[in-house]
Amino acid sequence: MYVRRENLQESIKFPQGSAIAVLGENLENFEELESKFRLVNHTAEDTRFAIIGEDKDTSLNAYKLGLKKIPFCISGSRPENMFLSDVLWNGAVPFIPSVTLPEFMIVTNNSKKADLEFCARLVFAVAEKITIEVLSKGHSETVFPLWFSKPNFLTEHESEACELALSVAGRIDGLKQTESALTLLRAKEKNEFNRKDTIVLLAKYLSKVYNYFVKYQPTSLFAPNNNMREEALTEFFGVKSPKAREVVTEFEVRKFYYMLSHNAEVLQSLWDNVVKIVDKLFLEHKMFTENNGFCIEEISEDAKFAMFISPDLFDGQTLLSFIKDCGVADIFI
Secondary structure (H helix, E strand, C coil): CECCHHHHHHHCCCCCCCEEEEECCCHHHHHHHHHCCEEECCCCCCEEEEEEECCCCHHHHHHHHHHHCCCEEEEECCCCHHHHCCCEEECCEEECCCCCCCCEEEECCCCHHHHHHHHHHHHHHHHHHHHHHHHHHCCCCCCCCHHHHCCCCHHHHHHHHHHHHHHHCCCCCHHHHHHHHHHHHHHHCCCCCCHHHHHHHHHHHHHHHHHHHHHHCCCCCCCCCHHHHHHHHHHHHCCCCCCCCCCCCHHHHHHHHHHHHHCHHHHHHHHHHHHHHHHHHHHHHHHHCHHHHCCHHHHHHHHHHHHHHHHHCCCCCCHHHHHHHCCHHHHHC
16 A cells, blocks of 8 residues: 555556646645646546645545545655544534545655654554444454554554554544544634644543543443533534433443443453553653643643543544443533
């Protein structure tokens, strides 16, 4: 799936003179293609192929190209992020679209910061998938790789990491829920928010919440206060017509707790490992942010608030959603 930058022209299998759209990148960055193709900065009826740059609109561009049935590639420091950061918005409503896979990807430059952000998303997404599978059917065929614990594991396991990212693409996990809610909260408050700068911090916070929950299993059976949650979504997140996640039955909550207690050993070991890995990633990552992460911690209270209300904004089968279902999350709102 990877193509070297110098082999880009040969990898685009279209006749000479074909229109190639460059989206999210400057046309000048691909001037070597001009000897064979006609480069444009938008799609049209005669567009045969597209090159998507890695920016905030990567998933949106991929989604639109899929609707138009235009094949594409992704170019960036960590293009695999498209599989893990695939949330789009319909107004104030987040959703995960069905996105066509790229023909190939080009890693254009090395970025330690981008690597760490990708690793945090990947580690969390794989652990969440395993957790939900275990709690749903008592086992999981997904393996949490031992090489996740190795420093700079992308150096030796780039292809395996990409395959794992593809295996969890299109799934809602607690990190996507929290990031979406925090994005909307900060937008409502009109505060600056760099999603890439905060993703590792959110993974750190949420992995500790998950680890605590599976370890101590509070066994709360209180139904969440959905009226309070819908009021909070309107007042603090700007959602005009909020619809909180439906309250599940006591039977469903008890069944979930039963599965949790019978699989406690494997889940505790899993989330112990995730916490250790993400803590290391965070210590490295904050050195690449402004003032070594000083300003990131400033969002901690917003992050906690967003985290525990997020299942009502972005519903999905996640452990965070169950923490809401059993009433534990209401304490933090």
